[in-house]
Amino acid sequence: MHTTPAPRIAIIGAGPGGLTCARILQRHGITAAIYDRDAGPAARDQGGTLDLHADNGQIALREAGLLDEFFELARPEGQEMRQLNPAGTMLFHHVPEQDERFKPEIDRGLLRDLLLNSLQPGTVRWGHALHAVGGPADGPRHLHFTDGTTIEADLVIGADGAWSKVRRAVSQATPLYTGVSFLEAWFHDVETRHPDIAELVGQGGAAAADGERGLFAQRNGGDHIRVYIIQRAPADWIIADGLTPEATEDIRALLLERYKDWSPRLRRLIADNDGAYVDRPIFALPVPHVWEHNPTVTLLGDAAHLMPPLGVGVNLAMLDASELALAIAHHDTIDEAIHAYEKTMLPRSTETAQLLDGAAEELLSTELPDFATAGDL
Structure with missing residues (x-):
């Protein structure tokens, strides 16, 4: 990034997407602050295990310089999958090869700690629940938090999940049951x-x-x-x-x-x-979910493309984060970086969301739905 002075980048949400984005930015010498509503990293249960795929989540970890550490923590044996019928009869059984690494499992808490510990101290500002994004579209943006405080930012990255407050700055879409x-x-x-x-x-x-x-x-x-x-x-x-x-x-x-x-x-x-x-x-968000380009706000992960939990959510969030961070590092302005990022991210997320639209029903099907992809629960 060649802009002077350095842009003030605010990432909302300290999930895997937000943390990955900040980590890759820092590896390129770019400062970003993460604001998260939780009081601290141990404020709540982080959820179950997830599988990081070689063609998206692992790409992001490689850009973050954390892939080797991930493999030390991951459980390749977690790729085993059993399909039964309601009588308890085994219908399908996948046993991973000893060296199979396409989508090993890792607990969400371990992944979050790996990413958190890789960041510069003070990167995450805990106890900051966002109320709204204000300010003109061309910046600076004003981030209003529920405790009454306000900060200014030149770029706001919404990594704040299904019920994103940042999303409201660019889209009126809301998740549907x-x-x-x-x-x-x-x-x-x-x-x-x-x-x-x-x-x-x-x-x-x-x-x-x-x-x-x-x-x-x-x-x-x-x-x-x-x-x-x-x-x-x-x-x-x-x-x-x-x-x-x-x-x-x-x-x-x-x-x-x-x-x-x-x-x-x-x-x-x-x-x-x-x-x-x-x-x-x-x-899930309506399909497709797109928005008009905004020079100071963009989204990643579930904030951009919430889908049923069929093994893609965290993987796409981390790939989004990697591509956004690299776009910021390799373009002269934030506006150019957002253009480049969304040019790839929006078509990819739309294609995937269309494939998974209504796919939550497959989790109930008797026709051997591919639960083997459902590692993102």
């Missing part, structure tokens, strides 16, 4: 406390569906397993059934009734979990 809802269940110390479930799931993932309902169990690091109970249901189905999200035993009883025809072994993925369930209705 897909009609498919996930309920997350956790299992801890599985080899000791849940050995039958550990054997059922293996080292990667195991899935089953009957057309209306599905289960996807996923091995995480640290001897944990997460199960996603998948249903075609209203987004507020728990409340609609007269329950509250905290009513764990009542929700469990309702689910066991809905899955009553499934094998007892698979029903244990519903009945034996440790702790409460986590409600995760699945939303």
Whole structure:
């Protein structure tokens, strides 16, 4: 970047996309600040495991100079995939080769720590929940935070996920409910406390569906397993059934009734979990989601192209982040960099979103849906 003085770059969101963008910018001598609503890096659970693909997520990590460290942390054995029917019969079983590295698994928390620890101290400003982006389109932009503070920026990068506040500066689009809802269940110390479930799931993932309902169990690091109970249901189905999200035993009883025809072994993925369930209705942005070029604001990841969780979300977010950072490093102005970035990102995300439009339904199909791609849950 040859602009003088150096542009003030604000990245909203300290997820994998925002962190990757800042890391690659810093490798090119460009300063960026990340603002995140969380009070700190340990403020909340980071979610389950994900697979980083050789043709997108791993490309970004290579540009970040972190690919070797990623492979030291990743679990190649997590690429194992089992497909069962509701009776518990194995229909499909993929066992990865010993040197298979196309999409090894890594826990989200480990990936986030890898990226966080690679940044210059003070890069992330915790406890900054964005309220709105103001200021003229040609800058400087004013970032208004919920604590009443305001900062100026020459470029605002929205890496703030599904319900992005930055998106509102360039687009009126909002996520729409897909009609498919996930309920997350956790299992801890599985080899000791849940050995039958550990054997059922293996080292990667195991899935089953009957057309209306599905289960996807996923091995995480640290001897944990997460199960996603998948249903075609209203987004507020728990409340609609007269329950509250905290009513764990009542929700469990309702689910066991809905899955009553499934094998007892698979029903244990519903009945034996440790702790409460986590409600995760699945939303997606309208397709295509594009916006008029703005010289001071752009988006990446879910803020730009929220899709069903079918193994692409984090990978595309990190590829977006890499390409945006490199565009900023290799162009004379921010405006030129955004043009170059969006010229590639928008067609790619549109093509992928069109392929996945309505694909959340595939998670319920009895026709062997490709759960092997569903590593991004």
